Amino acid sequence: MATLRLAGWAKALEYSDLPSDVVRAAVRSFYNWAGCTIGGSNHAATLIARQSLAPFFGASTSTLLGHKGEVKIDAQHAALINGIASHVHDYDDTHLDTIIHPTGPVASALLAAAEWRTGVSGQDFIAALVAGIEAECKVGLAVWPEHYDVGWHITSSTGSIGAAVAVSKILGLTMSETAHAIGLAATQVVGLREMFGSHTKSFHPGRAAQCGLLAAVMAQGGYTSSETTLEAKRGWANVVGSSKADILQSLDKWVGGEGEFSLVNNGVGRWEILRNSFKPFPCGIVIHPIIDACAQLHGEILSKNLDIHKIKSVTAKVHPLVLELTGKKTPKDGLEAKFSVYHSGACGLRFGKATPAEYDDAVVLDPEVIAIRDRITAEINTALTPDQAMVTVELEDGQVFTKTIEHAIGSLEVPLDETMLKTNAPPVLGEGATAASKACWEIEAAEDICNITQFM
Amino acid sequence: MATLRLAGWAKALEYSDLPSDVVRAAVRSFYNWAGCTIGGSNHAATLIARQSLAPFFGASTSTLLGHKGEVKIDAQHAALINGIASHVHDYDDTHLDTIIHPTGPVASALLAAAEWRTGVSGQDFIAALVAGIEAECKVGLAVWPEHYDVGWHITSSTGSIGAAVAVSKILGLTMSETAHAIGLAATQVVGLREMFGSHTKSFHPGRAAQCGLLAAVMAQGGYTSSETTLEAKRGWANVVGSSKADILQSLDKWVGGEGEFSLVNNGVGRWEILRNSFKPFPCGIVIHPIIDACAQLHGEILSKNLDIHKIKSVTAKVHPLVLELTGKKTPKDGLEAKFSVYHSGACGLRFGKATPAEYDDAVVLDPEVIAIRDRITAEINTALTPDQAMVTVELEDGQVFTKTIEHAIGSLEVPLDETMLKTNAPPVLGEGATAASKACWEIEAAEDICNITQFM
Structure with missing residues (x-):
C-alpha cells in the first residue's frame, strides 16, 4: 500500500497543514537551492548541457536561473539544466540521515512546471516542495544504507520520485494519477556513484527533476504505470534495495505505515525537511x-x-x-x-x-x-x-x-544562520543579487511564482 | 577496460566489416521495427505520450512514424514516442538469449538522430544499428539472468547503452567521447518489470532511446562521465548485476575481453544480431x-x-x-x-x-x-x-x-520468411504500406536516411 498511501498523503497535504518550522525550513531550502543554482549557472557543466541540448528546446516558458529572468526555455530542459546547476558545486543542501541533497530534484522540476502552468501561488509551491522532499527522503530512508552502499547516487534515484510527487500536486493530479506518476518516475532510476568527480554527478539531480516532471505530465494525460510500484515484488524497493533483508517492513516504517516515522502519519511522525542542513563548503x-x-x-x-x-x-x-x-x-x-x-x-x-x-x-x-x-x-x-x-x-x-x-559548521547542531546561508548568487548576478535574495525569502507571499523568477 | 574497449570497437566498426548475413539481419530488424512502430503509432499509449508532451516539443526535424512522413517533431521526443510505439503491441523482435527486444531503443534513437543531423547514408545507418544492437545484447548477456530475475526490464536497462553507442557513431564521436556517452547512458537505468501490463512497459524502450540519444549529444558537447562505467566498483555491472558472483569475468567474456564471445573479438566471436528473432504474435x-x-x-x-x-x-x-x-x-x-x-x-x-x-x-x-x-x-x-x-x-x-x-514459429529454428514478416503497417498506412515496405527493404541503398522516412 506504500505507493497509494504516499500518493494520497501528498495529494491531501495543504499549506495550512504545515507547522511553522516546516515552512521556515522549506523557505530556507528554496533560498539555498536558488543560490546554488544561480551560482552554478555559469559552470562548464551547465553551459555544455545548455549548448548541447539547445537544438531540442521547445516553447520558452521556464526560467534558466542566473540570468535575472532573461533566459527562458521549455520546462523539461529548464528542470534538467537548473538541476545540474544546483548541484555542480556540491554546495547544495543535505538530508543528513540519507545524504540525499533533497531540494535540487524537487525544486528544479517544480519551478519549471509552475512557470509553465502559471498561477501557482507561493504557498502552494511551498506545500508541493515539502511533499516532494518528504517523499524522496522517506523512500530514501526505506532503502538506506544498502542502496547507497552498492553504488546508487541516492539523491537522484529517489529524486525523481520526489519531483513527481511535487509536480503532481501543482498540476492537480488525482490520488490515482499521482500513484501512476510515482510509478513512471520510479521506473527511471538515475545515478551511479561511479560518476562522482565528473560532470555527470550534477546531471543526476537534473535528470531526476526532468524524469519526475515528465512522469507527472504523462500520468495526468492518462498514461498508466502501476499503483504498487514501490512495494511490488519486482517494484522499486525490491529492485533497488539491494537485497535489504526487511525492505518491505522498512518501506512501511518510513512511507506507507502508521508508525512513528511513517510519512502518512502526518502531524505525529517526523518531518525530514527539519533534518535538512546547508553547506558552508561546496564539497562532500x-x-x-x-x-x-x-x-x-x-x-x-x-x-x-x-x-x-x-x-x-x-x-x-x-x-x-x-x-x-x-x-x-x-x-x-x-x-x-x-x-x-x-x-x-x-x-x-x-x-x-x-x-x-x-x-x-x-x-x-x-x-x-x-x-x-x-x-x-x-x-x-x-x-x-x-x-x-x-x-x-x-x-x-x-x-x-x-x-x-565535535560538530562541523552547517550541521544541525551548528546551523548556518540566515546571513551566513551562502547564496552563491552575488558573483553571478552582481548588483541583482539583492533583489534575487529578497524575492526568494518572500516566496510565501507570491501570488504567482512567475512574479519572482524575473529576479533570479 | 570493458567501457573503453566497447567504445573503441564501436567507433571502428564500418559497414564494410559486416558479413552479409549480419547486414541482412540488420535490414530485417529495421524493417520489423518500422512495421511495429507504424502499427503502434495509433495505440492509446502512443497517443497519450504524444499529446501530453506536445507542449515541450522543439524544432521539427524527426519523423513520428505512422503518418507517411507528415508529422515531424524534435529528435528527443521522436526517439521517445517512436520507441513507445515500437513496443506497445509487444510485437517487436527478441534476442532469445536475453529476451532483450533489441531494435526498439537503438533504431528509435538512431532514426531520430539521423534525420536531425541529415546526410547519414543507409550503410552508415546499418553499421550504427549493428553496433548498438551488439552493445546492448552483449552488456545484457554480462548481467543475465540475475539482472532480469531481480526485476529489471532488460530491454531498456541495456537499451540506453545500445542507443548511445549507435548515435555516437553517426554523430562522429571519438572513442573517448563514446565512452563518456556510454557512461551518461548507463547512469540512467530505465525499467522495472512491475510495469508489465501497463502503458509504462512501452515507455521503457522509448525512454531508453531518448536517454541514449541525450547521452551521445551531451558527450559530444564535452560533458564528462567516466571511462570505466561498465566495470567500475560502483559502476553499471556491479550496481545492476544483482550480486552476480562473477560479474567482472562475465563482462569480460561478453564485452571487453578477447575470447570467443567477446564483442571486441570482431570477426571471430559471434554476432548477437544473428540470434535476433521476429514475432508472429504480439505478446510475450x-x-x-x-x-x-x-x-x-x-x-x-x-x-x-x-x-x-x-x-x-x-x-x-x-x-x-x-x-x-x-x-x-x-x-x-x-x-x-x-x-x-x-x-x-x-x-x-x-x-x-x-x-x-x-x-x-x-x-x-x-x-x-x-x-x-x-x-x-x-x-x-x-x-x-x-x-x-x-x-x-x-x-x-x-x-x-x-x-x-518443438519450436514455435518465429524461433531461430522456424524463422519467419520475408513475406511473413509482419509489418503491422497496412491497417495504419492503408495503400501507403507498400511504399513504406519498399523504402525499408531498400534502406541500404539510401544516400540519406531522410529520403525514406517520407513513406513511413
Missing part, C-alpha cells in the same frame, strides 16, 4: 569537519603572525567514510578536488575558507596549495563520528597547533 | 508455442467441420516461465491480455491467429473468447524447454486433438 559533507578545523587553524596561525607556508606536517584524524569517499590524493581538476580531503584541508589552511573559487582548476593546480596538500596525512579513527575530526599542524619551527571539531 | 515470446499449437488445432478442428465453440476442456503443458510471466487468468484489457496464456491460447483456438486485433480490449472482454479462455488449464512441465508446448483439446462430443510444438 564528510570533509566539512576537517575544513572547519583547518580554517580555524589558519586564523590561529595568522593571528600569531606565523607563516602558513612553513607547515612541516599536518595530521588529520578522520572517520573512515572520509577516505572512502574523498581520498583522492592528487586531484587533477576542481570536480575531482571536491573528493579530496587533502585539497580541501589545504584550502582551509592556506585561505581560511573553501568556497567555489577554491575549487577552480587553477587553484587545484597551484603549487603553493599542492605544497600544503602533500604534507597532509589522513588517519582513520573508527572512534570518531562522521561529524568529528581532529587536525594537528606542526610548523617547521616545531610549534604545534591542534583543533578538535 | 514464452506464450508463442501455445498460440502456435492452438492456431494449428483451430485449423484441424475446422477442417473436420467441427464447432470450435463446443470445446469441453483444453490442457496446455508449458514451461514454468509461462505461468510466472503470463499467468493472468482474467485480464481486464488488451495490455494485460498479453500476459495471459489463457487469453492468447483462446484466440489461437477461436480465430486461428493472434494479431494486435486479438488484443483489442473488446476481444478480451468478448464472452465467446472468455468462454474458451476459462476452459483452458495450464500445467507446468519442467521437462519442457521454453520453446516447447503440448496442447490437448477435448470437444463436448469426446473427440480429442493434440498438438506438440
Whole structure:
C-alpha cells in the first residue's frame, strides 16, 4: 500500500497543514537551492548541457536561473539544466540521515512546471516542495544504507520520485494519477556513484527533476504505470534495495505505515525537511569537519603572525567514510578536488575558507596549495563520528597547533544562520543579487511564482 | 577496460566489416521495427505520450512514424514516442538469449538522430544499428539472468547503452567521447518489470532511446562521465548485476575481453544480431508455442467441420516461465491480455491467429473468447524447454486433438520468411504500406536516411 498511501498523503497535504518550522525550513531550502543554482549557472557543466541540448528546446516558458529572468526555455530542459546547476558545486543542501541533497530534484522540476502552468501561488509551491522532499527522503530512508552502499547516487534515484510527487500536486493530479506518476518516475532510476568527480554527478539531480516532471505530465494525460510500484515484488524497493533483508517492513516504517516515522502519519511522525542542513563548503559533507578545523587553524596561525607556508606536517584524524569517499590524493581538476580531503584541508589552511573559487582548476593546480596538500596525512579513527575530526599542524619551527571539531559548521547542531546561508548568487548576478535574495525569502507571499523568477 | 574497449570497437566498426548475413539481419530488424512502430503509432499509449508532451516539443526535424512522413517533431521526443510505439503491441523482435527486444531503443534513437543531423547514408545507418544492437545484447548477456530475475526490464536497462553507442557513431564521436556517452547512458537505468501490463512497459524502450540519444549529444558537447562505467566498483555491472558472483569475468567474456564471445573479438566471436528473432504474435515470446499449437488445432478442428465453440476442456503443458510471466487468468484489457496464456491460447483456438486485433480490449472482454479462455488449464512441465508446448483439446462430443510444438514459429529454428514478416503497417498506412515496405527493404541503398522516412 506504500505507493497509494504516499500518493494520497501528498495529494491531501495543504499549506495550512504545515507547522511553522516546516515552512521556515522549506523557505530556507528554496533560498539555498536558488543560490546554488544561480551560482552554478555559469559552470562548464551547465553551459555544455545548455549548448548541447539547445537544438531540442521547445516553447520558452521556464526560467534558466542566473540570468535575472532573461533566459527562458521549455520546462523539461529548464528542470534538467537548473538541476545540474544546483548541484555542480556540491554546495547544495543535505538530508543528513540519507545524504540525499533533497531540494535540487524537487525544486528544479517544480519551478519549471509552475512557470509553465502559471498561477501557482507561493504557498502552494511551498506545500508541493515539502511533499516532494518528504517523499524522496522517506523512500530514501526505506532503502538506506544498502542502496547507497552498492553504488546508487541516492539523491537522484529517489529524486525523481520526489519531483513527481511535487509536480503532481501543482498540476492537480488525482490520488490515482499521482500513484501512476510515482510509478513512471520510479521506473527511471538515475545515478551511479561511479560518476562522482565528473560532470555527470550534477546531471543526476537534473535528470531526476526532468524524469519526475515528465512522469507527472504523462500520468495526468492518462498514461498508466502501476499503483504498487514501490512495494511490488519486482517494484522499486525490491529492485533497488539491494537485497535489504526487511525492505518491505522498512518501506512501511518510513512511507506507507502508521508508525512513528511513517510519512502518512502526518502531524505525529517526523518531518525530514527539519533534518535538512546547508553547506558552508561546496564539497562532500564528510570533509566539512576537517575544513572547519583547518580554517580555524589558519586564523590561529595568522593571528600569531606565523607563516602558513612553513607547515612541516599536518595530521588529520578522520572517520573512515572520509577516505572512502574523498581520498583522492592528487586531484587533477576542481570536480575531482571536491573528493579530496587533502585539497580541501589545504584550502582551509592556506585561505581560511573553501568556497567555489577554491575549487577552480587553477587553484587545484597551484603549487603553493599542492605544497600544503602533500604534507597532509589522513588517519582513520573508527572512534570518531562522521561529524568529528581532529587536525594537528606542526610548523617547521616545531610549534604545534591542534583543533578538535565535535560538530562541523552547517550541521544541525551548528546551523548556518540566515546571513551566513551562502547564496552563491552575488558573483553571478552582481548588483541583482539583492533583489534575487529578497524575492526568494518572500516566496510565501507570491501570488504567482512567475512574479519572482524575473529576479533570479 | 570493458567501457573503453566497447567504445573503441564501436567507433571502428564500418559497414564494410559486416558479413552479409549480419547486414541482412540488420535490414530485417529495421524493417520489423518500422512495421511495429507504424502499427503502434495509433495505440492509446502512443497517443497519450504524444499529446501530453506536445507542449515541450522543439524544432521539427524527426519523423513520428505512422503518418507517411507528415508529422515531424524534435529528435528527443521522436526517439521517445517512436520507441513507445515500437513496443506497445509487444510485437517487436527478441534476442532469445536475453529476451532483450533489441531494435526498439537503438533504431528509435538512431532514426531520430539521423534525420536531425541529415546526410547519414543507409550503410552508415546499418553499421550504427549493428553496433548498438551488439552493445546492448552483449552488456545484457554480462548481467543475465540475475539482472532480469531481480526485476529489471532488460530491454531498456541495456537499451540506453545500445542507443548511445549507435548515435555516437553517426554523430562522429571519438572513442573517448563514446565512452563518456556510454557512461551518461548507463547512469540512467530505465525499467522495472512491475510495469508489465501497463502503458509504462512501452515507455521503457522509448525512454531508453531518448536517454541514449541525450547521452551521445551531451558527450559530444564535452560533458564528462567516466571511462570505466561498465566495470567500475560502483559502476553499471556491479550496481545492476544483482550480486552476480562473477560479474567482472562475465563482462569480460561478453564485452571487453578477447575470447570467443567477446564483442571486441570482431570477426571471430559471434554476432548477437544473428540470434535476433521476429514475432508472429504480439505478446510475450514464452506464450508463442501455445498460440502456435492452438492456431494449428483451430485449423484441424475446422477442417473436420467441427464447432470450435463446443470445446469441453483444453490442457496446455508449458514451461514454468509461462505461468510466472503470463499467468493472468482474467485480464481486464488488451495490455494485460498479453500476459495471459489463457487469453492468447483462446484466440489461437477461436480465430486461428493472434494479431494486435486479438488484443483489442473488446476481444478480451468478448464472452465467446472468455468462454474458451476459462476452459483452458495450464500445467507446468519442467521437462519442457521454453520453446516447447503440448496442447490437448477435448470437444463436448469426446473427440480429442493434440498438438506438440518443438519450436514455435518465429524461433531461430522456424524463422519467419520475408513475406511473413509482419509489418503491422497496412491497417495504419492503408495503400501507403507498400511504399513504406519498399523504402525499408531498400534502406541500404539510401544516400540519406531522410529520403525514406517520407513513406513511413
